[in-house]
Amino acid sequence: MPPTGSKRPFSGSGGSHRAGPKPQSHNPQTLQAPVPTGPYISMFTEFRNELDENQDRRERIIKASRDITAASKKIIFSLQRLRPATLPITTPLPHHINNEILQYETKIQDLLASVLPDLQILDGSRWQRQISPGIQEYIEAIGFRHYLLKRKVIEWEEAGWYVSGLNGDEILGRKKSDEGKEDVEMADAVSAQATEGETENKEEKKELKGIQLTREDYVLGLFDMSGEMMRFAITSVATTPLAQLLGATADATDGKGISTPQCLLQDLRSLRSELEGLDLGFSAFGRDAEKKLQVMQGSVQKVEYAFYGMVVRGSERPEGWVADFDAGGGGGDVE
């Protein structure tokens, strides 16, 4: 303990003041350097305020990004529970799954709206790296949903509309457009919940600029989506009767009625070849994408192995026999 600032009670009253010896050690800085003085103190005080403000902003964004990631993952889990016989899914989603998704998506939209003020003007690009993980995960989730419902890759513009943080009302509540029928189905259950959280932000939202979806986040989100397609495919392979797995389903008339796993295999392959066809460059994005490209190639292969396993071993099984089996690449969620 440094021998400085000995403002102890005088020896006589030591006993009675025992209770309060703490305050000194509270602030060790004042012990060493009383009040900072010097020509640059005021300048640096301004700097400090500014740096602190930025730091706080950064932390808020990181936190929101994490929460968005978590909620997006949950949306994906819910989607993974679907078991359609063929794609795209044309019937309404089961009510409970819809509700789950809605709940998480409400959270995401609220979070996006809440960080909007921190992402204006310069800050949009400044904190891009901080918000980006959450955005990518959300793209993955809505991209996957879009795929299941439409059997299309979500377009950049539409994905951007979802992540902008400005369209929460429309996404969660009553919809005017054809922006995904899942939302229309949700609308009724939702509107009460959604409007509550959203209206209060409405006024400031008017002046705020939405989050800009970068093409990079969009592509990286799509890469991740391929992993979800793989999981979905592996599970579907395991749960689809062999006859439907490789052949056309009973109601197939125009060749469109192929089974879900077949759709996924086909689509994964075309997604793969499109993504492989990109010249990614050598930026930070290029490196990220390169890594994800390899993962995606692995995903496609896993599905291909699953089919292979089904063809080789499946033919030994009786007609209509469905059970758990080794899904080749080891998609961990074989039922």
Place this chain on the structure above:
Amino acid sequence: MAELTNPSVDGMIDPEIFKQVQNDIDEDIKVRDEIRGLLKSLDKHDRSIQSVLSRVHAVPGSSLAALLASAKPFFEQQRETLKELDAVASKYPYYKYNVLWTREIQAVSYGIVLAGWLGAFTPENEERKEGVLMTIKEVGEKLGIPVNVKGTDVFHLTLEEYLHSLINLIEELTRLAVNSVTLGDYQRPMLISRFVKDLHAGFQLLNLKNDALRRRSDSIKYNVKKIEDVVYDLALRKLINQTDNQAAPSQ
């Protein structure tokens, strides 16, 4: 390749999507290359400036004015290049490419704060005066770029870059303190000591997060100590008049 495999009737992918993605990637690469080209010339100017300024360690104060004057053309070239960089960079969100040039901009800012400290920008009619801290605003004026911008998304010198350049300045002044003694200038170390201590006090006010700036600002105290040692040596041998300056450690 994509055309060959383009799947059947219900292809899931609109090829347009990835064409756009590719366009964006290509554009991005182009911008980066353009910026890198400009950074190369910035680097060159910076080396010229540093090579002039580094002679300060071997040149007595009396001929410093001429030395500093010889750096002027390089500063002007630097300004020109910065203008070009500004023109390119301001077209895009600032922080998208900031990481490309932040090192160079730190160096550029450092050149100004060092020259400024040495008195290169003393008004013509006054005698050259050392020990001046160029504020971030002044640095921006010398460079011809905005500083610490908040309301608009344009090219500028950031606060962090300026702070980095101040740490560079402290490191350089530490060396200068030693070499000034060798040159027989016993007063300059006193000036440096006071200046660096003041800056150090400023840096201690900052709540830095765990990044490069934090690590570097943590090292300022070693520079303070080195300079104190120089002052101590001088004081011990009565080579300086201590009444001017209480910076000399007493024990």
